[in-house]
Amino acid sequence: MTLLRLLFIAGLVLVAGRALALIETYEFSTPELEARYQQLSEELRCPKCQNQNIADSNAPIAQDLRRLLHQQLELGASDEEILNYMVARYGEFVRYRPRFGGATVALWLAPVLLLLAGIAVLLLTLRSRSKTAVSGTATLSAQEQARLRSLLEKAEQDS
Amino acid sequence: MGPRLKLFLPLLLFALLAITLFRGLGLDPGAMPSALLDRPLPAFSLPGLGRTDLLSEADVVGQAALLNVWATWCVSCRVEHPYLKQLAEQGVPIFGINYKDDDGAAQRWLDELGNPYRFNIADREGTLGLDLGVYGAPETYLLDTNGVVRYRHAGVVDEKVWQTILEPLYRELHKGSNAP
Numbered sequence: 001m002t003l004l005r006l007l008f009i010a011g012l013v014l015v016a017g018r019a020l021a022l023i024e025t026y027e028f029s030t031p032e033l034e035a036r037y038q039q040l041s042e043e044l045r046c047p048k049c050q051n052q053n054i055a056d057s058n059a060p061i062a063q064d065l066r067r068l069l070h071q072q073l074e075l076g077a078s079d080e081e082i083l084n085y086m087v088a089r090y091g092e093f094v095r096y097r098p099r100f101g102g103a104t105v106a107l108w109l110a111p112v113l114l115l116l117a118g119i120a121v122l123l124l125t126l127r128s129r130s131k132t133a134v135s136g137t138a139t140l141s142a143q144e145q146a147r148l149r150s151l152l153e154k155a156e157q158d159s
Numbered sequence: 160m161g162p163r164l165k166l167f168l169p170l171l172l173f174a175l176l177a178i179t180l181f182r183g184l185g186l187d188p189g190a191m192p193s194a195l196l197d198r199p200l201p202a203f204s205l206p207g208l209g210r211t212d213l214l215s216e217a218d219v220v221g222q223a224a225l226l227n228v229w230a231t232w233c234v235s236c237r238v239e240h241p242y243l244k245q246l247a248e249q250g251v252p253i254f255g256i257n258y259k260d261d262d263g264a265a266q267r268w269l270d271e272l273g274n275p276y277r278f279n280i281a282d283r284e285g286t287l288g289l290d291l292g293v294y295g296a297p298e299t300y301l302l303d304t305n306g307v308v309r310y311r312h313a314g315v316v317d318e319k320v321w322q323t324i325l326e327p328l329y330r331e332l333h334k335g336s337n338a339p
Contacts, residue, residue, distance in 0.1 A: 047191065047292070048295050050188065060259075061294045064285055087194065088194060089195075089290060089292040090292045091193070093191055
């Protein structure tokens with residue numbers, strides 16, 4: 001029984017080792033650098049896989065970029081310098097938060113414009129609806145009131 | 160807008176959306192313009208494959224040429240290889256960047272499959288690849304006579320890619336270089 005349990009634990013350890021082997025670990029001189037590494041690797045997009053950041057991706061290029069990121073952080077580069085370095089090589093594409101300007105103007109402005117358009121449509125709809133509501137309560141002419149009365153009386157007599 | 164016309168508004172919006180999305184179907188989501196477009200080739204100093212001297216950007220500049228990023232671990236490069244040989248036979252200058260590869264394996268590949276390259280730059284660590292913005296092999300860069308990157312094709316260069324995209328650009332650059 002103990003042998004079985006030992007084998008089971010040994011198996012788990014082996015599997016865990018394999019899972020860990022997929023992600024390389026880096027040593028950082030300060031915890032602050034490590035925090036910036038985490039933040040930047042989540043903000044940089046993997047050029048190969050496109051829908052993953054370099055922290056998530058296992059593509060060779062993402063591994064290279066992580067190694068580079070670690071190197072540059074340890075060399076004392078600022079976030080801005082690192083992002084500029086990446087953008088110079090892989091284009092604005094490589095940032096999940098591209099800077100404002102050029103081709104990214106549409107990207108930044110579209111949500112605001114769509115929101116404004118939505119509000120405009122909403123206001124127009126509400127206004128036209130309140131207009132019809134007003135015309136709905138318009139008073140009846142004397143002739144119409146007489147007809148209404150006669151209809152009501154007729155209905156009463158029928159019942 | 161009349162109330163009748165207003166009824167067609169949803170249809171109009173639908174048609175607009177349908178056209179936009181249909182266009183999107185034909186686009187290649189992997190296509191990404193190179194950040195180096197219309198910029199000079201980055202400076203480098205790397206050993207040549209099977210050579211003892213160091214190569215630099217000056218060795219590549221001077222004629223309209225293709226710069227092909229390849230490796231023996233890259234399956235698509237094997238697919239691309241015969242067509243590159245064909246292009247080289249037609250006289251198109253092709254320079255190779257042997258990207259993150261083993262020199263011995265690369266040399267064997269060239270010995271066995273043939274060598275379409277004028278020479279190969281051995282980029283063992285992928286540093287030149289990084290400066291070029293390479294994100295996978297194969298990639299092919301079209302350089303003009305001044306060594307400015309005019310086009311980057313990510314993926315296999317085959318007859319279709321060459322004839323529809325690269326050749327017209329190459330002919331234009333080539334013609335420009337022959338003019339006085």
